[in-house]
Amino acid sequence: MNYVSPNPSGPSSSGPNPKPGLLPSDGCQDQVLLNDWHVVAFSEEVIYGKLHPVTLLERDLVAWRDLEGQIHVWEDLCIHRGARLSKGFIQDNKVVCPYHGWNYDGSAKCVLMPAAPQETPLKKARAIPHHAQDKYGFIWACIGTPARAIPEFAEWDDPSYQKVTCGPYPFRSGYRAVENFVDPTHFPFVHAGVNGVFSDPDPIAPYEVHESEEGLSSTEVRVTQPYGDPRGVPVISYYSYKLMRPLVAYLKKRLVISDPAREAEGNPNDRFCTYLTAQPVDEVTSIVRIVCGTNFSPQPSDADVRRRQDLVYAQDGAIVDTQRPERIPVDLRYELHHRSDLIGQKYRSWLKNMGVTYGTFGNL
Numbered sequence: 001m002n003y004v005s006p007n008p009s010g011p012s013s014s015g016p017n018p019k020p021g022l023l024p025s026d027g028c029q030d031q032v033l034l035n036d037w038h039v040v041a042f043s044e045e046v047i048y049g050k051l052h053p054v055t056l057l058e059r060d061l062v063a064w065r066d067l068e069g070q071i072h073v074w075e076d077l078c079i080h081r082g083a084r085l086s087k088g089f090i091q092d093n094k095v096v097c098p099y100h101g102w103n104y105d106g107s108a109k110c111v112l113m114p115a116a117p118q119e120t121p122l123k124k125a126r127a128i129p130h131h132a133q134d135k136y137g138f139i140w141a142c143i144g145t146p147a148r149a150i151p152e153f154a155e156w157d158d159p160s161y162q163k164v165t166c167g168p169y170p171f172r173s174g175y176r177a178v179e180n181f182v183d184p185t186h187f188p189f190v191h192a193g194v195n196g197v198f199s200d201p202d203p204i205a206p207y208e209v210h211e212s213e214e215g216l217s218s219t220e221v222r223v224t225q226p227y228g229d230p231r232g233v234p235v236i237s238y239y240s241y242k243l244m245r246p247l248v249a250y251l252k253k254r255l256v257i258s259d260p261a262r263e264a265e266g267n268p269n270d271r272f273c274t275y276l277t278a279q280p281v282d283e284v285t286s287i288v289r290i291v292c293g294t295n296f297s298p299q300p301s302d303a304d305v306r307r308r309q310d311l312v313y314a315q316d317g318a319i320v321d322t323q324r325p326e327r328i329p330v331d332l333r334y335e336l337h338h339r340s341d342l343i344g345q346k347y348r349s350w351l352k353n354m355g356v357t358y359g360t361f362g363n364l
């Protein structure tokens, strides 16, 4: 990525990202994604005293947490001579640039230039902050202007659900990863013996997908799962899916224990849910992070939940990362769509109608 010197008269370009120091033609130009919230880290990774470099939509950013617990996500760039702030350090609640030691406080203002300690730094001596939030166990950033709120995860605030963060899971296309997440027909093949039965694949009964302001949601899809939840007990699962943003999705499954000998372990209210996010590093590189929620009794250990998710997402990645073209075709004329792929079809059309071009194919 190229950076230019700050323009003293302010941004003169009419590009979509007129932040000082950046060429407007750099990186992602897709307004839908620029103005959306994206996960860039787990909350627990970003702790006071540590600078956490991340890449979002090809932009190098640095996340850090101040002494008050507030999260900051800035361009990973010092406005003085363009050094990477993430190579510096935190001292007295300020980010110190590794090159000439300029100190930036939580408001992104330079408050000390060690070469002229008596001088008050110029007003324009500032780091370049972005919108940041700490929510649902994740650090979120928006490098444009947030067009909507972070999608809801109701179980996060429901104490009857145990929440476990899992990942990060590397994927190529974030959209292909999201589409795979809402695809129950791959279970018998990609997750044989876990989420499906290889020798006896479930026929998928017709289901519906509805679109609203909140995105897409499906009616229940029934599947047979030998190891369908972290208890390791065979279940019939009824999946309901939601696609809330291009790279944020959710599933909830209703679980019915299918082994009569173990039926007593179940409860009609047993649910397993997953809130999934994919960080678009670039058009065909992404990082999936999830939170799983379970309300079983007894609750599985965090390690049991993670072990199962690590297995399933590794199985997914091994196939999903072979899909070509890597940029997902959003025009339905490309690739073949069957009735049982309804939610995937709807996802692609939804992306197309939303005008998502970054990382997609056929939406020009």
Ligand code: FES
Pocket (backbone or CB within 6 Å): 078, 079, 080, 081, 082, 083, 097, 098, 099, 100, 101, 102
């Ligand atoms: S480049 Fe950061 S202080 Fe000089």
Ligand SMILES: [Fe+2]
Pocket (backbone or CB within 6 Å): 180, 181, 186, 190, 191, 312, 316
């Ligand atoms: Fe899968």
